[in-house]
Amino acid sequence: MELILSSITTACVNLLVFSFIPFLWWFFRHRKEISFFKWLGFIRPHLKSKWWTLLLFAVVYYFFYTFDFTQWISPETMEYLENSGSVSVNAFAGIGAAAILPAFIENFIGNGVAEEILYRGFFCKRFCNKLGSVKGILLQAVLFGLMHNALYLLAGLQVGLWYHMLMFLFTGMAALLLGWLNEKIFNGSILPGILLHGAGNFINSMLMAFSFM
Structure with missing residues (x-):
């Protein structure tokens, strides 16, 4: 129960923090034009590319996601991270089925919904409108990668420059793929990105929970 409450708290805090700037921007500039959720991209997904484009994306994402x-990373760094209380996924390590509900809440709401609101719903769409879709998708991916570097620094994790570079590349590439999925393959809906982002994090949590990692 304590873990579930902790996950609910984390999810709520993330939603508030990641929605704050988008909401203010919408409230002062767009509230008379469009609803907040539609403005962010909470709309029904509609495939605007050829079906094979989605298939190609699925293949690329699969190989990206399964690449280890x-x-x-050095074994010493991995051991340090696996034993750190500052790495959120470690809370689910080895606890099996007890992790399913709290991981679902935290991964789909705290990560999937909250982070997609800010990065693909707000940053990506604003950048795409100003700079064009390719530059906009690239820029939001850079910011997403840098956010993860910043979180590690704020948590005081001593992982070194090499790990930060890998983290930036890995999370930035994930953001690039999610932005491309929403803006170039679908009709600007962020729902596909939310589902893919949440599912990816949830799978990682389950692998930790059932000791497959």
Whole structure:
């Protein structure tokens, strides 16, 4: 129960923090034109590309997601991270089925919904409107990668420059793919990104929970 409450708290805090700037921007500039959720991209997904484009994306994302970038990290760094209380996924390590509900809440709401609101719903769409879709998708991906570097620094994790570079590349590439999925393959809906982002994090949590990692 304590873990569930902790996950609910984390999810709520993330939603508030990641929605704050988008809401203010919408409230002062767009509230008379469009509803907040529609403005962010909470709309029904509609495939605007050829079906094979989505298939190609699925293949690329599968190989990206299953690629083990930790093979490039020293065993000492991995051991340090696996034993750190500052790495949120460690809370689910080895606890099996007890992790399913709290991980679902935290991964789909605290990560999937909250982070997609700010990065793909707000940053990506604003950048795409100003700079064009390709530059906008790239820029939001850079910011998403840098956010993860900043979170590690704020948590005081001593991981070194090499790990920060890998983290930036891995999370930035994920953001690039999610932005491309929403803006170039679908009709600007962020729902596909939310589902893919949440599912990816949830799978990682389950692998930790059932000791497959």
